[in-house]
Amino acid sequence: MAFLKRELYRQLKGTETTHEDRCSLVFDTDTKSLYVEREVAHLEIGNGGTIECQTATMDIADYLTQGGQTAGHRELWRLLRALFNDDSGNADSSREI
Template structure:
């Protein structure tokens, strides 16, 4: 299975309690599916180096409907606008 990935957003907060949040646009070349993958990691150095790691996948529309407009949302919108940019050769109108 080949996965093509493009990072949309990454945020790391720390230092004693480190939290990382990353969103990636993923295209699975085998199943021909396009989705957003969100990885959240929490490292607590105070409690013996405990690590909590979670990964979730979601449909692009569901990702864009989430509350707030993060840098990841803005990057995804920018990519989508680039893909569907009117080129003058197309007879379809983009609204």
């Protein structure tokens, strides 16, 4: 099983308690599915180094309709615009399916 991942957003904050929030665009080459994966991790140094990690996956449309415009939203929109950019100079771009 191979996954192709492109990080959309990462936020790291804290000193004694570290919180990391990361979103990635993921393509599963086996199932041919494209989705957003969000990973949230908390590391508490004072309690013996306990760590708690949560991972959730969501449809791209669901991710984009979440409240607010994070850096992850803006990066995904940028990637989508680049992917679907109309290149008028390319003869293949005018083909209809």
